[in-house]
Amino acid sequence: MSTAGLDGARDLLDAASSIVVFTGAGMSAESGIPTFRDALTGMWENHDPMTLASPEGWANDPDLVWAWYADRATRVRSVTPNAGHLAVAELGRRPGVTVTVVTQNVDDLHERAGSVVTSHLHGSLFAPRCQDCGRAESPDVAVANPRPACPLCGSTLRPGVVWFGESLPSGDWLRAENAVGEADLMIVVGTTGVVYPAAELPERAAAAGVPVVEVNPDSSAVTALASVRLAGPAAQMLPDLLMDRRRGVDGR
Structure with missing residues (x-):
């Protein structure tokens, strides 16, 4: 410049x-920090982005989706x-x-x-929350694996990101x-x-x-x-x- x-x-x-x-x-x-699509390497390279970043993907396999975001959060904490x-x-x-x-x-x-x-x-x-009651959880929970439950209502926590198709x-x-x-x-x-x-x-x-x-x-x-x-x-x-x-x- x-x-x-x-x-x-x-x-x-x-x-x-x-x-x-x-x-x-x-x-x-x-x-x-790679972009979303650039991060689809290694154990994630065969997964469709929509499987990992959509409400439908979450409904079909929440454990897989949670593991993907826990892995990303862990990588972010390393930089x-x-x-x-x-x-x-x-x-x-x-x-x-x-x-x-x-x-x-x-x-x-x-x-x-x-x-x-x-x-x-x-x-x-780093803003995980309960998918049902909306309770916000500690940022540290974002790197937890396996997927934790909400301590308030017992439902599942979800990643705090906006998925494709969400507002x-x-x-x-x-x-x-x-x-x-x-x-x-x-x-x-x-x-x-x-x-x-x-x-x-x-x-x-x-x-x-x-x-x-x-x-x-x-x-x-x-x-x-x-x-x-x-x-x-x-x-x-x-x-x-x-x-x-x-x-x-x-x-x-």
């Missing part, structure tokens, strides 16, 4: 007071937040600015980096909508911009005249909406974005 691109993005950042950081799979890929996650957390600590993190990712790397995540649009690996969590979606409606800058990191309804959020920001900074090594559906595109990985571009252009140190 050219200095001009970084300078343009820094100008937008300096002028902003309410920022939405919207992240996708590319953000976590740099920590070694650490990357420099991009840490930069988002640092941005959130800057005085005079409100930063809202909205993510499509089901991992907890933003939280472990120090950010408060306002919306997990596609749920979280997004209404509270998370509403909080994301409200944040975008109040934003004066949106930073979109590592998403293709083709998964709806989440992809509506940068579209709404751009339609309202809110500047959009895209951070992505590859062009995406967001590129046409972006005021500035930082063509590189999040672990490089986000720390560079926060670097004070005059002093060569993190701006505060």
Whole structure:
């Protein structure tokens, strides 16, 4: 990315007071977390994604589906937040600015980096709940195997992710909508911009005249909406974005 691109993005950042950081799979890929389909290797390579990520698959074989998500949660716990996650957390600590993190990712790397995540649009690996009474369980339960029962009603726990055919969590979606409606800058990191309804959020920001900074090594559906595109990985571009252009140190 050219200095001009970084300078343009820094100008937008300096002028902003309410920022939405919207992240996708590319953000976590740099920590070694594969995308859903890329994770279908080894013992999982012969399974249809719909078998592992749909209400029908859960109804047919809940033990298999639970084991898949327990394996994914275990793998996530073996990696650490990357420099991009840490930069988002640092941005959130800057005085005079409100930063809202909205993510499509089901991992907890933003939280472990120090950010408060306002919306997990596609749920979280670490938010298991009872399928009947809705009781939320400890994140540690997400890595348990075999599949545990709800301690309140005795029914089965289910993974806390959004499956194909399910609606997004209404509270998370509403909080994301409200944040975008109040934003004066949106930073979109590592998403293709083709998964709806989440992809509506940068579209709404751009339609309202809110500047959009895209951070992505590859062009995406967001590129046409972006005021500035930082063509590189999040672990490089986000720390560079926060670097004070005059002093060569993190701006505060």
